[in-house]
Amino acid sequence: MDWGRILFIFFTLMSLTSTIGFLFDPNIVLLFLSAAINFISTTLRIGTRKLLSSELLASSIVADFHLIPAFLWYQILGDLDVAYALAVGALVANLFSICLILIESAKIRDADY
Numbered sequence: 001m002d003w004g005r006i007l008f009i010f011f012t013l014m015s016l017t018s019t020i021g022f023l024f025d026p027n028i029v030l031l032f033l034s035a036a037i038n039f040i041s042t043t044l045r046i047g048t049r050k051l052l053s054s055e056l057l058a059s060s061i062v063a064d065f066h067l068i069p070a071f072l073w074y075q076i077l078g079d080l081d082v083a084y085a086l087a088v089g090a091l092v093a094n095l096f097s098i099c100l101i102l103i104e105s106a107k108i109r110d111a112d113y
Helices: 003-024 028-045 053-077 080-107
Strands: none
Touching: 003 028, 003 053, 003 080, 028 053, 028 080, 053 080
């Protein structure tokens, strides 16, 4: 079992579900948690040399560039509509990332069996 991969996928799924949580209940704390967890997920992707690692890093950076401005926009200006729209963009980037993880997992042959 690869514990680094488990941690990486855990934070990726946590980022996706926390973004969905913000879209379900628009709360500034949920948006901050979503941005922070996605940032952790991005830092875990730096330096990996897997099949689709550059695409995974790019999709995570896109989600960061949606969630961080969404948090700042909602916190400073209080405009929920723009923050919500940016969070939807981050959700799409996270879904793309999950699809890439599934493709990569299907292509990797595990020698543990």
